[in-house]
Structures are given as structure tokens and as C-alpha cells.
Amino acid sequence: MNIYKPTYKPFGESAILIEWPSRIDEEIIQDIVAFEKKIEKDENVLDTIIAYNSLTIRYRILKNFNRAVVKLNELYAMERKQEVRKQKVWQIPVCYNLKFGLDLEEISSKKSIAVDEVIRLHTAPEYLIYFLGFQPGFLYLGGLNSQIHMPRRSNPRLRVEKGAVGIGGVQTGVYPQDSAGGWNIIGKSPIDFFDVTKTQPSFAKAGDRVKFQSIDLAVFKKIQEEVSEGIYKLKFQWI
Incomplete structure (x- = not known):
């Protein structure tokens, strides 16, 4: 109904x-x-x-x-079929090392939460993809824990690296290309979120879900190499 x-x-x-x-x-x-x-x-x-x-x-x-x-x-x-619609949950690797998490310590300080707890709170939810926009492949995600809501930076950076994971207000997301940006950067993903050489340039779509998975620097570099060689397979689960 x-x-x-x-x-x-x-x-x-x-x-x-x-x-x-x-x-x-x-x-x-x-x-x-x-x-x-x-x-x-x-x-x-x-x-x-x-x-x-x-x-x-x-x-x-x-x-x-x-x-x-x-x-x-x-x-x-028209009445919908009374069937359970399966959703994809994409497993997105993210390295939260301070090398990439440029604003992690500031968020930790302002929220009086340990850095490890900020990371735990960020990786806990299965985020709903509301839509793609801003840049090709940019996923607008819902479900960020209110404990780590953080206003956008008053002075945006002129360059945010491709793959940077950020928090902007009540939202979180990943920059699919190098860009100027005012979100608080907490990590980096080594995967491609938009690839024009593929039939479907963006792997995800509205209604799918995203689960961030914390990885260390060694795993980040390994995945980065596999992505560069075209052999990395992004994982997902059906729910």
C-alpha cells in the first residue's frame, strides 16, 4: 500500500x-x-x-x-508484490591511519571520544545509499551515528584526494575523484567508485547499502595494487 x-x-x-x-x-x-x-x-x-x-x-x-x-x-x-526485496551490502575497505585520517584527531578531541571509538562508530552501521551525485560515483549515505556528526570545515581544502572518506554534518561519504571539499577527512579507501571504462561506471546504486571495513596500511597498499592491475573484486552480501 x-x-x-x-x-x-x-x-x-x-x-x-x-x-x-x-x-x-x-x-x-x-x-x-x-x-x-x-x-x-x-x-x-x-x-x-x-x-x-x-x-x-x-x-x-x-x-x-x-x-x-x-x-x-x-x-x-499498482499494488506491489508482497515479496522481500533483497539489497546488496557493499563491503568498502577503508584505512583510518592518521596518514589519511587528517581530521580524526580533531573529531576525537571535539567529541571527547577516542580515535579508535570514532572508527568503531563509523564502521558499525550498514549505510543506506540515498542517491549518487555531487561528483560521478559520489554516494550519499544515511545512517551515520549521531555521536560523530561533525559540521563541515569552515575552510574547505583546495584538494581532497580520490578515495578520501569524510564526514559532513549528519552524513558520511567517499570522494570518488580528487576534488576541493569541506568534509572532515577520517580515512581513505583504495577502491574505484567510478570507472568510465566499465558498462556500469558506478558499482552501487540508490537503495543498496554500504558497510565500511577498517584495514591497515599494508592491506591498503595490497588492494591499491590489485585495483591498479584490474584484479581486485569488490565484495558484497545480499540481505
Whole structure:
């Protein structure tokens, strides 16, 4: 049974923006993902873009906005199969060595929590991927423990390295490319989060989950070499 009443807006000449209640909510993102799966079966759909509380549909041809909305409403209202939808939980290796965790000690000090406890709190959850954005392959994750919420830096760095794992406010994430950035950096992952040479450049998608796994420097370097050689296999589990 659907519990929301999405709104529909024209978005350019060949796209429709669908919006849910304006808040970060796991039930909302799961509803969006479920609706997207129905929409993807339409051959006239070019692609879809998910955000926290919206879904943008780009059509090959959009002749009549009102007719398209009627069809979308009917599709949304269709009863879902009462089956448990499996989710992938991606196992993301992260090295929290202070060489990479540039802001770990500052977070530890400001929160009066030992560095090891900051790491434990960061690796404990299975984070929900709400959507990908900001940069290609950047995962917006929900589920960060409130004990390590940390405001963005007042002076952003001009260069944050690819793979840097950061905390920005109530969120955590990984920089998929070198970039300027204002998040608090607590570690680094040796894997690629976006690879244009692959059919699916980003391995993960909205609705999947992420579990960070702490690794030491030796393992980091080993994985980094395997990634460079193209032999590293990212692990995941079904739940």
C-alpha cells in the first residue's frame, strides 16, 4: 500500500520531476526506488535520476505531459508484490591511519571520544545509499551515528584526494575523484567508485547499502595494487 502522494512537474521539454515529502527518510527512498523499478520497464524512458525526495524521468519522446502523469499515477498506484526485496551490502575497505585520517584527531578531541571509538562508530552501521551525485560515483549515505556528526570545515581544502572518506554534518561519504571539499577527512579507501571504462561506471546504486571495513596500511597498499592491475573484486552480501 502506498503512503505518499507524489507531485509531478514538467522538467524541460522531455523530462518529468516527481517529488515526495521534503525530508531525508529511508521509507521515502525505498518508495522512490520501488517506483523507479516499475518505470524502467518503459522503453520510452531514457534514464532516471534519484535524489533524497525526488525522481527525475528523462524520456526519449514526451508528447503530452498530462497524459504521461496519468500513466505514472496509475503505475504508482499498482499494488506491489508482497515479496522481500533483497539489497546488496557493499563491503568498502577503508584505512583510518592518521596518514589519511587528517581530521580524526580533531573529531576525537571535539567529541571527547577516542580515535579508535570514532572508527568503531563509523564502521558499525550498514549505510543506506540515498542517491549518487555531487561528483560521478559520489554516494550519499544515511545512517551515520549521531555521536560523530561533525559540521563541515569552515575552510574547505583546495584538494581532497580520490578515495578520501569524510564526514559532513549528519552524513558520511567517499570522494570518488580528487576534488576541493569541506568534509572532515577520517580515512581513505583504495577502491574505484567510478570507472568510465566499465558498462556500469558506478558499482552501487540508490537503495543498496554500504558497510565500511577498517584495514591497515599494508592491506591498503595490497588492494591499491590489485585495483591498479584490474584484479581486485569488490565484495558484497545480499540481505
